[in-house]
Amino acid sequence: DAKTTQPTSMDCAEGRAANLPCNHSTISGNEYVYWYRQIHSQGPQYIIHGLKNNETNEMASLIITEDRKSSTLILPHATLRDTAVYYCIVRERGYINAGKSTFGDGTTLTVKP
């Protein structure tokens, strides 16, 4: 699986959009981009995933560049409860290798009042 690079930490004002970047320059054509977040003392929670088109759900939006070498997770109106560690991973679609992905250190997002 391709590796990802994320900033160590970011701050965001409550009510503003939080934009979390991720670089995955070695991503291959059949690898998807996934985002998870982990609130202190809990297991990571799935947020969103995409292949090459932008995606949106009730939690967030995912913007993937045309060359697929980077992506941005957008929390449109950050709240204090969005303070967490955010992980960007890439993962192949397939049977044998279905799911073995590496989680790096992620980005610690702190939403401030």
Add this chain to the structure above:
Amino acid sequence: DVKVTQSSRYLVKRTGEKVFLECVQDMDHENMFWYRQDPGLGLRLIYFSYDVKMKEKGDIPEGYSVSREKKERFSLILESASTNQTSMYLCASSPGTGVYGYTFGSGTRLTVV
């Protein structure tokens, strides 16, 4: 609501003890995973399984073994616990094919004294 359940939230064991960490999922997922999480090191994959009685080593399998006798249950075994195995242990599952994400358990914080 679908779930991954880890048997213990907190566990304290003595050095040299044999320790069993249990994980059960109710989603009929083919894949199951064990990670450990340590400050500054992110999530590291210990073992995973893509079918009953099948297992694959992850990045840090030394000192651990696993058992998957039933599809819904994946056990992590510390044959002889050591203090450097003090950590947060996270279990996850995912379907075998397609683009689905992981579902994580809440974690077991193991302290070896």
